[in-house]
Amino acid sequence: MRYFLLIFLTVVAVVFGIAGRRGHLSRKPPILIIPDLNHQFKLRPEQPNGFFANGLSSQLPPPGTIPRSQPMPTLNGPVYPYEDSPANTGRTTGTTNFVDTNPLPVTPALLRQGREQFEIYCTPCHGALGDGNGIMKKLGVMPAVANLHDKRIVEMTDGEIFNTVTHGKNLMGAYGPTVPVKERWAIIAYVRALQLSWLGSTNNLPPNLQAALK
Amino acid sequence: MPAIFPKWTNQLPFLIAAGLVLAGGVVTAGVTYYFTPKYSRVGYQPIQPVPFSHAVHAGQLGIDCRYCHTTVEKSWFSNIPSASTCMNCHNQVLKDDARLALVRDSATNGVPIYWVQIHRLPDYAYFNHSVHVRRGISCVECHGRVDQMDEVRHAQPLTMAFCLDCHRDPAAFIRPESKVTDLGWQWSTNADVAAEMQTTNGVKFVHDWRVQSLDNCSACHR
Numbered sequence: 166m167r168y169f170l171l172i173f174l175t176v177v178a179v180v181f182g183i184a185g186r187r188g189h190l191s192r193k194p195p196i197l198i199i200p201d202l203n204h205q206f207k208l209r210p211e212q213p214n215g216f217f218a219n220g221l222s223s224q225l226p227p228p229g230t231i232p233r234s235q236p237m238p239t240l241n242g243p244v245y246p247y248e249d250s251p252a253n254t255g256r257t258t259g260t261t262n263f264v265d266t267n268p269l270p271v272t273p274a275l276l277r278q279g280r281e282q283f284e285i286y287c288t289p290c291h292g293a294l295g296d297g298n299g300i301m302k303k304l305g306v307m308p309a310v311a312n313l314h315d316k317r318i319v320e321m322t323d324g325e326i327f328n329t330v331t332h333g334k335n336l337m338g339a340y341g342p343t344v345p346v347k348e349r350w351a352i353i354a355y356v357r358a359l360q361l362s363w364l365g366s367t368n369n370l371p372p373n374l375q376a377a378l379k
Numbered sequence: 380m381p382a383i384f385p386k387w388t389n390q391l392p393f394l395i396a397a398g399l400v401l402a403g404g405v406v407t408a409g410v411t412y413y414f415t416p417k418y419s420r421v422g423y424q425p426i427q428p429v430p431f432s433h434a435v436h437a438g439q440l441g442i443d444c445r446y447c448h449t450t451v452e453k454s455w456f457s458n459i460p461s462a463s464t465c466m467n468c469h470n471q472v473l474k475d476d477a478r479l480a481l482v483r484d485s486a487t488n489g490v491p492i493y494w495v496q497i498h499r500l501p502d503y504a505y506f507n508h509s510v511h512v513r514r515g516i517s518c519v520e521c522h523g524r525v526d527q528m529d530e531v532r533h534a535q536p537l538t539m540a541f542c543l544d545c546h547r548d549p550a551a552f553i554r555p556e557s558k559v560t561d562l563g564w565q566w567s568t569n570a571d572v573a574a575e576m577q578t579t580n581g582v583k584f585v586h587d588w589r590v591q592s593l594d595n596c597s598a599c600h601r
Binding site: 166169173177180184187188189190191192193194195196198202203204205207209210211213220221281284285286289290300301304306307336337338339340342343344 | 394398401402405409412413414416417418419420421422423424425426440441442443445446449456458459460461463464466467468470471472491493501502503532533557
């Protein structure tokens, strides 16, 4: 009896000593008792895949591929992503001239979306106010960040800002690959609202709102 | 004639029964404790090819989760950013750092970085990121305080019971849509007030956003 208890306690202690407690950090992948259905033979995003020569499961589409998509409503009617339209390029069709104004109808919903997207993609460098004092500038790791309230940017056409956001400029990277077209125009609409918040005058307000301020 | 069995054997059936009960109880306890993702998955912290720190990027710098994980609001799948996203900043920040060699190589030559996947549901369970984060279920509910992790580890068991806890009572977990990626956010610093606000607002959100409390099999096993 004594030996049984001794052996039993030793076994329990050894098992607990090796297996440890729940939640302990481990570098080794989790053990799957029955792995069959957990990992099925199917294509999953971002997994290595021997089928293609470059070993990727998420392939780049061949050049000229047109995405299956819905048209985007603009002021000049619906626009598909493959169209050479100001809404997609920021330039007047057939020329290299930037369009002056946002081709999308600027609504409160678009501005809200623009604010949300601005705060995700732009604030780390340009700051929540757009004054170029984002966290990167404050930490001193990024010395040159554009102040969106500069005369140069205030006077820029919407199309040129769209071009900068899409393709990047100087040290700023391209946001075309990560931010969809509609969101980019929403950001530009919000940037304009930010600029107005600094440069606007109460004289620009509708008369009823002006009266309320007095 | 001497007894065939000595006297101590009278106790033997009792001792065997007691031993079996003890052994059975401990084995059952051990299986209950160990044979579950709460043990096997939680705490999984693989070594990643690039020593990327979420604590620095998401915590200290306050970069929104969606800056890198761009598809999370639109797709069932939350993407790992491509190296070009890293290079938006690292073309000037730490631009010659040895730790970022793989990232630079990936950005210039398109060589994939073999990040190790940590959170992986079984292939028979369907999970859609977009529907959760667009309806006020925060990243933190399943992934834990990633903004405090230098190296990401598996924080929650992600068992079926874990999913069902929330699916049967979404009001206890739902939060304002704008606070979904704010991992440390809470209704109030006072726990009692926070719990009360969670209940009142949770019920309201579930009603207003028409959040369905799906707990039928085909909601996830489709």
